[in-house]
Amino acid sequence: MKEDSSVSVNQYKRRSLPSRILIAVSVTIGIIPIIIVMRMVSLLSNNEITTKMIIILGGIICCCQVMKAVFYGLSMWKAHDFAFSVLSEIRINMIGHLKKLSFSFFQKRKIGDLTNIINHDVDQTELYLAHGLPEITIAMLIPFVIAVSLLIMDVRLGLALISTVPLVFLYQKILNKLIAGKFMHYAKSTKKMSEDLIEYIATIPVIKAFSKEEKRTKKLLDGMDDYISWVKKMTVSISFPMTFSTMLMEGGLVVLAIVGSILLKDNKIDVNTFVLAIILGGIFSNTFAKLPIFHHMSIIFKNALREINSVMGVKPNNTNEINSNIKSGDIEFKNVEFSYDEDKKILKDINLVFKKHSINAIVGASGSGKTTIANLIMGFWKPSGGMINIDGKDISKISEHDLSRLVSIVQQEAFLFNMSIEENLRIGKKEATKKEIIEAAKKAQIHNMIMSLPKGYNTIVGESGAKLSGGEKQRLSIARMILKNSPVIILDEATSAIDSANEHLIKKALDNLGKNKTIITIAHHLNTVINADQIFVMEDGRIVGNGSHEELLQDSKLYKKMIEEQACVDNWAIKEVVNS
Structure with a gap:
């Protein structure tokens, strides 16, 4: 059987499904109190609500909030439990895999490089699986639930809210191609700086013995200055495109406000519906606008997996079966x-x-x-x-x-x-x-x-x-x-x-x-x-x-x-x- 030690994004996403299901339930329950509150306001304005109804609806809201917190807590527990299991699993598998690799592999790869992968890159997978993936699920699910709710409540308001979504995804696709290379360069620069730092610390006795402190320290600091300078330039170069992306994501709320105002003016919707739509639209835009940040985390996660696979994807040098009958001779x-x-x-x-x-x-x-x-x-x-x-x-x-x-x-x-x-x-x-x-x-x-x-x-x-x-x-x-x-x-x-x-x-x-x-x-x-x-x-x-x-x-x-x-x-x- 062919041994495959590499890791993939999909295998971890599949294994994180229980956590994402729990968070989906939490998000869905979290929308219910907003709708109930707006319904209560509508009933109050029309003087159609009793004290008993207020108590019942208030109780339902409290139950929803408790259930939302419980399911969110369970989701975070499952996500962290899964993430730390993966972290331990990858490190143990990597150490076991490294033992099988040939001597030539270690002569070609720097100790700092391997140390950085086992520590930093594996930590990045835990960070993404424990925090990034649940937040991405929330950032995608809340807008979806709100959009469906608005479409059911009033198709015109729902369509107004999601009118800029196709533009957002199109622009994001173009933007990803433009900045993918920059993030790759960023990952390589971070890796090199970490390797240089590990090498410097490991060779301090030699540096001191040969009076090379100033030269080696200057080289390390120059490398760090170059890294910081490059990161600043990259930040400036992607800030404006990211800002425009955020504007597009919040554009749906503007369209919703305009369309809603026209419908309200023509008495085609009531004030309560308009206010509820604006509240939900605000939550939609605010959550949707976080997606680029989480997309950045996703890129870092994929880069980390690529580095991990640069080790795990190397075939073991010797896969022969153990045979205790083999004896020494000439x-x-x-x-x-x-x-x-x-x-x-x-x-x-x-x-x-x-x-x-x-x-x-x-x-x-x-x-x-x-x-x-x-x-x-x-x-x-x-x-x-x-x-x-x-x-x-x-x-x-x-x-x-x-x-x-x-x-x-x-x-x-x-x-x-x-x-x-x-x-x-x-x-x-x-x-x-x-x-x-x-x-x-x-x-x-x-x-x-x-x-x-x-x-x-x-x-x-x-x-x-x-x-x-x-x-x-x-x-x-x-x-x-x-x-x-x-x-x-x-x-x-x-x-x-x-x-x-x-x-x-x-x-x-x-x-x-x-x-x-x-x-x-x-x-x-x-x-x-x-x-x-x-x-x-x-x-x-x-x-x-x-x-x-x-x-x-x-x-x-x-x-x-x-x-x-x-x-x-x-x-x-x-x-x-x-x-x-």
Whole structure:
């Protein structure tokens, strides 16, 4: 079955029907007291009403007012209940859908953009469904009920009142075409300003570290000034057309007053009928004139749905069924090619095999394609050509869940959630016992540090693990991977940014993590991979050599050059320490 995660205007309008029916009843009941009052005035003027009739009619008016309020209250309750359900539903569905999307999607879309959609645009749907749609129903229903009532009371007065309605809809249709582009531009400008603001707040530490406050702040403020200037121009450009639209909407009341006055002069209607018609006509025009405002809300709602669908309409990258029988084995690349776009290939005709339970390393200059190979194994991207197999099975046929079970990655930047150390470790294995957690922490060389903290494993680590050092976060990440116990471990520059004291502990932790596992290390520090069973040397997206450390020293000029350059860097670093 084809999965369709997109949302539409009609599906929400259908689901809001109970609320709109209740509000229709409320509006209809609300017209009755006006008609009764005018009837009472007519009877009083002709001295045809008794005290008993006044009490009865007054009671009916009171009942109508109470019923009107009750039905209106029920309508608002249903509208808000429905709107908040939709808000929660969309956010939950979006989060679930985002989890299914490929890594490439998140590289193409800005975090600020996605945050703005999940927060602002989803809020706009709630605002429209809870407030806009009920008010639109009122703004359309009251004029309809009044027009029908006047047509029944006196066809001439009814036709006079609605005489300008066709002109209003014709003009509104033309106006919508003229301002649609402006509202689209307004939505995009609002979105961009929100994205820039989120990006600015997120990068304040970097801005301060590099003394770029004034430049970045000026750029943000300039963008906001441009936005405000454009909004002012747009407001001016649509104000006069909107004013003329309002005049047309109120024109029916003017026509009604003229026609009614003529009929009253010729004694074709009585004063009471004329006064009632003017009162109803005033309500008609006043309510009808609100439609452009609610139409504006409708445009914003549709723009919000379009932004939501720009995420929900993206097809999931991997929809394969979970298969717990899939096991780890050799990882084989067959003629694999990859490019982020058609202009430049990142990987070119890659053929390699990572044997089960072997220790492998990929080395090469920055940009040679090392990390891209890791991303392909993790399923973050799909190869542009060729095939990648795990234990003989094409990974494009393996579900994301199974691939995540088989392969884990330890990256240079370890990410921790703002919760306790124990909760962060349980991400590796939800059902882990406390004993298993402690054992994993010991293997990761982090248990003693945890126990030195006042709250031990219950210590909250802060946002992104802010309360811990880089080495401590890295070892917690390794403990998490030990609990997860994936058969394939990718080490992506895992020790490149760690001090020597932490590096020693992390190496011991990695040794414990890698027992009876297939290890794939991506490294710049070549001294960390010389004991690997197999080393792949990459240059410009190609594998230009592979073998053990000793074999490559004999057969690969590039590898030998890299080793010599590494030795020079290490010697220089030692001299710097001695001289200091």
